[in-house]
Amino acid sequence: METIKNEVAVMFSGGIDSLLCAVLLQEQFEKVHLMTFDKGFLELGIRNNLRNVEKLKALFGNEKIIHNIVDIKFIFKSIAFEKFWKSFRIYGSEVAWCVACRISMNIGALIYALENNLKAYADGSNREQVPSKEYLAGTAENYPSVVQKLKDFASQYYVDFLTPAYEFGPRDKKRKKLKEIGLEIDYLSLDKAKNLKGLLTREVFSRSQPMCLSGWLIHWRRNLLGIPVKHDETKTMEFVSRKLLRVIPSLIREYFQRKDIAIQEMIRQRKSFLL
Helix, strand or coil: CCCCEEEEEEECCCCHHHHHHHHHHCCCCCEEEEEEEECCCCEECCCCCHHHHHHHHHHHCCCCEEEEEEECHHHHHHHHHCCHHHHHHHHCHHHHHHHHHHHHHHHHHHHHHHHCCEEEEECCCCHHHCCCCCCCCCCHHHCHHHHHHHHHHHHCCCCEEECCCCCCCCHHHHHHHHHHCCCCCCCHHHCCCCCHHHHCCHHHHCCCCCEEHHHHHHCHHHHHHCCCCCCCHHHHHHHHHHHHHHCHHHHHHHHHHHCCCCHHHHHHHHHHHHC
16 A cells, blocks of 8 residues: 555535635645535536636646546435435434435545545535524534544544534635635525525526535425424434444445455554554
């Protein structure tokens, strides 16, 4: 095994948080691998972010910025599809589907980092979108406890999970920084309405990130009727912990077995390089 590369994989939708991650992390790492995920379910415009990918390459160099569309259907199926209705009854739709989707992307990025011998991977988790009484449109995967749990899990494989946008500040500050260097801001990242009226505009078809129809349907009560999502950090943590304990280790092991790679030996070698 070669020395671990000072490179990072970014879970890249093209929204303001993942864009900001790419901009911030290119200062720290020799290469930034942008990963746009194909989970294979009700997702349109998976290549919508290519304009910003080209702009990032123009800003920081073709060799610095690498973009891949990564198929994670097998991960998403294991984490979200299997036992979905049981999870739905216990934890609610957002956790059973949207949090499961985020975990799937996280594990896809972890596998990519391991397979390509990268030091780290990152996503656009941010404190501003933590659910609260003041911010009912927040999403449960941004809870600090969930983010830390995923960081702890990645550390078992001697991979750093980074969240550079988490404490960066409000969305206006992010948009300002990105606009200053000439990057496009996606329609919904401009905080336009996510209700039906907000989507029935000409602008919505000129997107800078994929359109997740399944997520919109999961939140249909909020989007159509204005009924806020009920969040429960304890239940969210229970769901994430169960997946990390009972499903994901075997998923990672089986993936590398199919490639005839001994994951425990890989972990041992990463440990020897990093410690």
